[in-house]
Amino acid sequence: MPTRTRTEWSIQEVARLTGVTSRTLRHYDAVGLLPPSRVGDNGYRWYDALTLVRLQRVLVLRGLGLPLPAIARALDDEQDTLAALRDHLSRLRTEQERLTRRAASVERTITTLEEGGRLMAEDMFDGFDHTQYKEEVTERWGEDAYASGDRWWRGMSPAEQQVWQERAARLATDWAEAAARGVEPASDEAQALAQRHADWLSGIPGTPGHGTGRPAKEYLVGLGEMYVADERFAKTYGGTEGATFVRDALRVYADSM
Amino acid sequence: MPTRTRTEWSIQEVARLTGVTSRTLRHYDAVGLLPPSRVGDNGYRWYDALTLVRLQRVLVLRGLGLPLPAIARALDDEQDTLAALRDHLSRLRTEQERLTRRAASVERTITTLEEGGRLMAEDMFDGFDHTQYKEEVTERWGEDAYASGDRWWRGMSPAEQQVWQERAARLATDWAEAAARGVEPASDEAQALAQRHADWLSGIPGTPGHGTGRPAKEYLVGLGEMYVADERFAKTYGGTEGATFVRDALRVYADSM
DNA sequence: CCTTGAGCTTGACGTAGCGTCAACTCGTAG
DNA sequence: CTACGAGTTGACGCTACGTCAAGCTCAAGG
Structure with missing residues (x-):
């Protein structure tokens, strides 16, 4: 007789299944991102297959770097998912540029210091x-x-x-x-x-x-x-x-x- | 008679001079990064020219993205400045790579969704x-x-x-x-x-x-x-x-x- | 029946770097 | 005397949880 597939999992089981911590799951419950499908009289959280599907989507979007509120909005309305991702992508691009400029600044500063220069703002005036x-x-x-x-x-x-x-x-x-x-x-x-x-x-x-x-x-x-x-x-x-x-x-x- | 150059400035004056807020200056005092040169009996903070020079250096390094503890170490020992910057630069490069990969993932996900795909982890298995x-x-x-x-x-x-x-x-x-x-x-x-x-x-x-x-x-x-x-x-x-x-x-x- | 121990619960603090009130005090001009 | 601008010290808020801490639940073993 083959093992029956479970229809409900405890918080720890879900944690092991998905690789997140139970603390994270409680957090997602607390902020309303992922309430458990059922809460026992003893307060225990239980998750079913549908809830797990939602969790997977949360984790995919989280892996892409979206903030939790954006994830919540994207999941509640499928329509918003694309918009949220596009928005997110533009922010990533901006951040990329900032990082590139910053790295260049750090490099210039290192070079300046190596050549015996002192630590000061870039493009310093000679006078005022x-x-x-x-x-x-x-x-x-x-x-x-x-x-x-x-x-x-x-x-x-x-x-x-x-x-x-x-x-x-x-x-x-x-x-x-x-x-x-x-x-x-x-x-x-x-x-x-x-x-x-x-x-x-x-x-x-x-x-x-x-x-x-x-x-x-x-x-x-x-x-x-x-x-x-x-x-x-x-x-x-x-x-x-x-x-x-x-x-x-x-x-x-x-x-x- | 020309105006004598000041030798001491109040916290608000320093704030206006440097473009930071007085809250920031108090924070820097609180974490030991930049104590005022003098504190009056009434608790007022006063800054002299040397302290302002230190503040400038703090702001330069902050502008490069270094965390405050790293700035403190770098300033207390000139030797460490270069090491801190090189270390910081390597972290920036790592961060740049992460951002690049992340942006690419977001783009792929957007494309997938646009083509009618569902939201799931990348490189999904067809079966298991x-x-x-x-x-x-x-x-x-x-x-x-x-x-x-x-x-x-x-x-x-x-x-x-x-x-x-x-x-x-x-x-x-x-x-x-x-x-x-x-x-x-x-x-x-x-x-x-x-x-x-x-x-x-x-x-x-x-x-x-x-x-x-x-x-x-x-x-x-x-x-x-x-x-x-x-x-x-x-x-x-x-x-x-x-x-x-x-x-x-x-x-x-x-x-x- | 009692104990153990694993698993669950709800707090609550810590993180980085300040922004933003709140409640008071200080010092000077009117 | 009073108002007002400038200063002070708390203390909470923000992001997404990690990390205890204290206490309850539940199934198994003696």
Whole structure:
């Protein structure tokens, strides 16, 4: 007489059958993803063949990396499965790009360190943004502005200078990263960056508006145009698109001042 | 008179300077990553230029994706920075591969579903492993074994059959995945898989040892050899390397029975 | 009938890196 | 004196469970 096929399995049996832990099964019950087909008077969980089929599907989707809530939605409506997978795939692609960029950054940093460089943000400025270009500054905002900024810069200790440099560098990379992500110039995030940019500028003596706690409106707008027009600045903000994004964000910010 | 450069900043000022939130700074203090240079009698945190330099480095490394404990170690010993980055880079590469494979799986699954397929583990068996090949089974373990397995299979409902199919499929993918990760055949993980494999086999009538709760030793070893020798089975476990891994793990398991 | 032991139950904490209240205190300007 | 902005210390939330801990259930053995 052949062994009759079971119609119900205990939680441990299911665990051994599928290779998951009983803790996981209890978790799936707790979050409503996979309630047992029957719960005994003693609280024991029992699973039937249909429930196991559902579990298999859960495990397939989990293996593809979908979060549990997405799995729940996908299973409750077969229609949603494809949509969920497509959505998931696009997120995977995004994540892939991020990883690739990050790995490249780490590699560059390693190379820099190996060559005796110090640990600092990528694409560091040699000095501090526009103020490093004497002719640019004097031409646009006068001799006094440059002299004043230069004196201020020389008056700082190396540690203080480094703080300023890194601050400028991080601001630049944050701009570039936001631009790469396609953030809107008028968004809260971009405006927060513009705010930081203005704060940063207002700390530099010689800046039009310095002492008022914030730079002059037309100074901000003019700077934005310069970032776009001048290769050297555009590079800092991630090329022409990046600089354009910065300019637009700064203009919006200036308009709301 | 030019503005004197500050020598100390409050937590909010630092937050604005660097673009992080004050909550983050408190967190870094709490975990010992970046204690303020001074704490007032009132509990206020104050940061000086040197502390800010350390913060910059923290942010650079964080931007590269290092976990906070690794950042702490790297900063406390400059020597460790390079090692930490190289270590991190290798993890990034591994993660990249995983993502690539995962994305490919999702794509295949989407394609399968679009073509009207059902949601199941990849590389599904048409039937259930070796028992699907009549001549193989009868030649090696006799006519009765096949007939008995076949009757058992036909006697199940479609839902029950699907449970069995998926169970076999997941076991196979778990084997293949472990093999790809370079798991040792004698490791706990591989032996747990062997255990699952034995459990699975022992549920099939006709299996030598069926009824005793576990398959016969020489049956397990023989199966392992067959997986390696026969293309059709090797493919199931991820090619020749995968099948070899399964065979070795099964042999170790059988020896310890 | 009692004990053992395997199997089951329900909590509850830990994980990484903060975001987000909540409830208070501090310090300065009006 | 009071309001308000800035600071403080908790403490919970998030993802998907792993890992005890304490106690109940059930079938087998003495």
